[in-house]
Amino acid sequence: MSARNKKPSICVLGGGTAGLGAAYLAARAGAATEVFERRTIPGGLSLTRHTGDGFYHDLGGHRYYSPSRYLAPFLAGLLGDELIWTPRKSRFYLGGRFFDYPVQFTDVARKLPVTKSAKMLYDYVAEKFRSGNRREASFENWVVHRFGRALYEFNFENYTRKVWGMEPSVLSADWAALRIKGLSLGKVVKEFFARKADIATLVDRFLYPRHGIGQISHFLQKAAEERGSRVHLGSEVVKVRHDGKRVTSVTARDTKGRTTTKKPEYVTSSIDLDLLVRALDPPPPPAVLAAVSELTYRALVILFIRINQPQVTRDSWIYFPDESIPFSRWHEPKNWSPAMVPDADRSSLVVEFFADEGDAFWNAPAEELLELTLKHGRRLGLLTGAETGKVDKVLTPRAYPVWKVGYRKSLQVILDYLERLTNLSLIGRNGRFYYCTIDESLISGFTAVANFLEGKRTGPEPLPIEIPDNALGYLGLSSADLVEADGERWSRND
Numbered sequence: 413m414s415a416r417n418k419k420p421s422i423c424v425l426g427g428g429t430a431g432l433g434a435a436y437l438a439a440r441a442g443a444a445t446e447v448f449e450r451r452t453i454p455g456g457l458s459l460t461r462h463t464g465d466g467f468y469h470d471l472g473g474h475r476y477y478s479p480s481r482y483l484a485p486f487l488a489g490l491l492g493d494e495l496i497w498t499p500r501k502s503r504f505y506l507g508g509r510f511f512d513y514p515v516q517f518t519d520v521a522r523k524l525p526v527t528k529s530a531k532m533l534y535d536y537v538a539e540k541f542r543s544g545n546r547r548e549a550s551f552e553n554w555v556v557h558r559f560g561r562a563l564y565e566f567n568f569e570n571y572t573r574k575v576w577g578m579e580p581s582v583l584s585a586d587w588a589a590l591r592i593k594g595l596s597l598g599k600v601v602k603e604f605f606a607r608k609a610d611i612a613t614l615v616d617r618f619l620y621p622r623h624g625i626g627q628i629s630h631f632l633q634k635a636a637e638e639r640g641s642r643v644h645l646g647s648e649v650v651k652v653r654h655d656g657k658r659v660t661s662v663t664a665r666d667t668k669g670r671t672t673t674k675k676p677e678y679v680t681s682s683i684d685l686d687l688l689v690r691a692l693d694p695p696p697p698p699a700v701l702a703a704v705s706e707l708t709y710r711a712l713v714i715l716f717i718r719i720n721q722p723q724v725t726r727d728s729w730i731y732f733p734d735e736s737i738p739f740s741r742w743h744e745p746k747n748w749s750p751a752m753v754p755d756a757d758r759s760s761l762v763v764e765f766f767a768d769e770g771d772a773f774w775n776a777p778a779e780e781l782l783e784l785t786l787k788h789g790r791r792l793g794l795l796t797g798a799e800t801g802k803v804d805k806v807l808t809p810r811a812y813p814v815w816k817v818g819y820r821k822s823l824q825v826i827l828d829y830l831e832r833l834t835n836l837s838l839i840g841r842n843g844r845f846y847y848c849t850i851d852e853s854l855i856s857g858f859t860a861v862a863n864f865l866e867g868k869r870t871g872p873e874p875l876p877i878e879i880p881d882n883a884l885g886y887l888g889l890s891s892a893d894l895v896e897a898d899g900e901r902w903s904r905n906d
């Protein structure tokens with residue numbers, strides 16, 4: 413289908429990666445576009461914070477990875493020399509030892525007593541041969557059925573409990589299916605008897621913007637504005653009027669309390685699904701509002717620590733699934749890009765505490781979180797002698813949509829209701845209540861707008877993992893870029 417000559421007006425709710433990706437494509441196509449973003453900086457969950465004294469950090473390290481073959485060349489074109497390759501080396505600490513991350517059966521087998529690793533292998537093989545009808549509604553069942561109970565208890569149970577603040581038996585199997593790759597029985601057995609780690613698979617690399625992941629959003633915003641889009645930062649969407657069939661207007665309020673109302677032909681929303689539904693005027697039926705109150709989110713408390721020494725460790729990330737350690741993960745931004753620190757003599761750490769809004773971590777003073785980090789970091793030999801500078805506590809509400817067993821039913825009620833608004837499409841992570849990554853968020857924004865330009869709307873079907881054909885031309889991509897994607901330059905992108 414060919415694009416219409418007169419380009420429609422489009423309103424984009426939310427200025428994270430999905431929203432700015434949508435605005436970028438719309439602007440390139442010549443459509444009049446307005447973006448409303450509540451925060452005063454763009455990027456949403458993948459923004460990069462500038463501390464004002466020369467440090468940069470993400471809200472928890474964000475690496476770019478994607479099965480898409482067009483997106484890496486697209487980002488290279490957008491960011492130019494600001495996109496760099498970063499070495500990846502991660503570990504996790506559990507039960508008094510460090511292991512390679514992602515978990516390697518051979519590494520575990522080498523480091524654990526032989527009886528324990530043999531039990532893991534036995535449970536794993538036994539599960540492979542178990543038959544019968546098995547329920548797989550929960551995360552716990554899903555993982556145990558694929559990996560065996562011993563490996564589940566070793567590698568998945570503690571960390572999952574820490575991340576979600578709930579028992580893995582009440583977390584939906586959907587999350588496991590989305591995020592955990594399978595192991596092959598043949599490979600495990602071969603590795604077990606070889607008992608030798610394949611180092612090549614442990615040291616990898618990934619693409620990362622020189623000054624933090626938030627640069628992607630900054631570049632998208634700048635390019636969209638240069639082509640006539642308007643990006644309103646510090647503008648919260650407070651009302652979405654509709655006539656039961658279409659969204660008729662969008663009202664946003666700025667930081668000074670002034671409101672603006674737009675009447676676009678199309679609306680694409682990446683703001684949290686429950687906030688969108690609550691902003692609808694007239695409001696939806698009580699059953700939809702009840703379904704919305706079932707959607708919950710997990711938050712993150714970040715402690716940013718300046719370090720007065722050149723480096724803490726060489727790791728990209730260290731994971732701490734051990735329940736005796738209060739934080740879950742940390743990363744050292746300088747190991748991702750040297751430009752993340754003011755000078756070569758200093759470094760920094762971004763320590764992640766999973767939390768619920770209003771809980772003990774959420775309310776703890778930064779000094780208390782620092783004390784906890786130093787106590788455990790020193791005990792593990794990671795922060796011995798490290799001289800720390802000023803610390804900042806950064807609250808990240810709604811970092812993770814929580815997929816509890818049964819969440820799909822509530823979500824479906826909401827999606828069914830929104831389907832009737834034919835000029836509205838949902839994009840991004842909290843916008844679709846879907847646990848998506850940066851690439852999927854971007855592609856969802858591109859897809860929604862490319863479809864609008866053809867007079868179509870994108871429904872609630874699963875997100876595409878590749879930029880669709882009808883979006884490529886607007887993005888200035890062609891099969892020539894794919895040739896490059898197949899070649900040496902992008903071949904090691906995982």
Ligand SMILES: Cc1cc2nc3c(=O)[nH]c(=O)nc-3n(C[C@H](O)[C@H](O)[C@H](O)COP(=O)(O)OP(=O)(O)OC[C@H]3O[C@@H](n4cnc5c(N)ncnc54)[C@H](O)[C@@H]3O)c2cc1C
Nearest residue numbers: 426428429430450456457472474475649840841848849850
């Ligand atoms: C700790 C952590 C680590 C991660 N690591 C990775 C990684 O390594 N690689 C990866 O690919 N992905 C990673 N992700 C996922 C990635 O952050 C998301 O996929 C991506 O940022 C989602 O972008 P989005 O635009 O869909 O949503 P968001 O970034 O949530 O954007 C939505 C925007 O809407 C705005 N908004 C909300 N309400 C309103 C309102 N009423 N009015 C106006 N604006 C509003 C918000 O302020 C926000 O800016 C990670 C996520 C977290 C939390």
